[in-house]
Amino acid sequence: MNCPNGHGTMPLNKIKKKTVFRNEDISVAAEVHVCPVCKLEAGSVEQTAGLQKAIADAYRRKVGLLTGEDIRIQRKKACITQDELAERTGAGIASIKRWEGAHIQTESMDRLLRKALADQNHENDLSGCRAFSIDRVKLVLARFESCLGFRLLKKNDKMLFATKYLWYADMVAYRDLGRSMTGATYAALKYGPQLNNYRDLLTSIQESDTQKAEPLTTEEEALITKICRAFPTSRTAYNAAHKEPIWKNAPIGSIISYSSAIALREI
Ligand SMILES: [Zn+2]
Structure with missing residues (x-):
């Protein structure tokens, strides 16, 4: 960039720009071209836009608004x-x-x-950042069944064991991928983490249609495989869940929040 007053190139300088914006004194760091002779300042369109944004954000910060x-x-x-x-x-x-x-x-x-x-x-x-899908609950359980080689979803089952796998799948997916697999809410019950209001869900899960569920992603399938390897039998999954502080420390009947997934210990 050349000085319009004929002083040659204007080098890029990092400056602290002080200005008054809506009656507030604002100071922001900015990058502008400055003429070493006449001190004229000039910025590219991007630099000018960046400066405007920086001033707006500095102002918002100062008066307590979200930037x-x-x-x-x-x-x-x-x-x-x-x-x-x-x-x-x-x-x-x-x-x-x-x-x-x-x-x-x-x-x-x-x-x-x-x-x-x-x-x-x-x-x-x-x-866990996902709309609850009962079809996906069944899909995830079906995936676990094929990976574990035994049935999890039995007739009249209270899902005491199936839920442990489901819980790990949802919590680990939220922790590692930023989103649960099924959107289910879990409560801390006496026999470990359980689907919240699970009694109302049992029949719907049995009757749901895996074809209607959003297919599992490669990352989700990999997580399920990892959980199967870590807990190859129902008993190992059950025992692991019972060792988790996020269940142990939760009052009976309370919801186990997805944000606590970072504190999982067994996987
Ligand atoms: Zn100049």
Whole structure:
């Protein structure tokens, strides 16, 4: 880049830019071309846009609003798209895109964004970032059966053993892949982790259709194989689950959250 005043090339400088934005003193680090002779500053279109975003974010940080990056990161953590966040806040998708960029949301919209993201995180903690699919429960169990070489889903079964495999599959998938396999919620019961409200689910699981389930990904299949190798018999899976602090420390009847999956010890 050359100085328009005829002083030759303008080297790229890292500067601390101080400005007043909406009556707030803002200071941001920026990269601009500066003429060594007349001190003229000039930036490329990208640099200028980057600077505007940096100022907007510095301002938002200063007045306690979520920054564009905060919104984007929390939305990703909440496993929702810009579309879904728009739906949950009643804002348009174009607005969500702008707020994740350099536009500044109002205080009331900031509260709505925070609430929607927090509610979603709470929901994810129960479902492991996936809508519950009973067909997928059956599909995952079928995969375990073929990998283990024995039946898990028996007639009138209370799934005392089947659930241990299912629980590990969901928890490990959430921990390692960021998403559970079935979206099931688990409760800490006396005989180990169990599907929440499992009595209501038993018949539906037996009657569900694996053809309707979203097929397992290669990564999911690999995880199931890994769990089969770690726990080759029902008893080993059962005993392992009973050694897990996230079950042992949970009050009987309480939900075992997916965020606790990082504390799994047996696999
Ligand atoms: Zn110059």
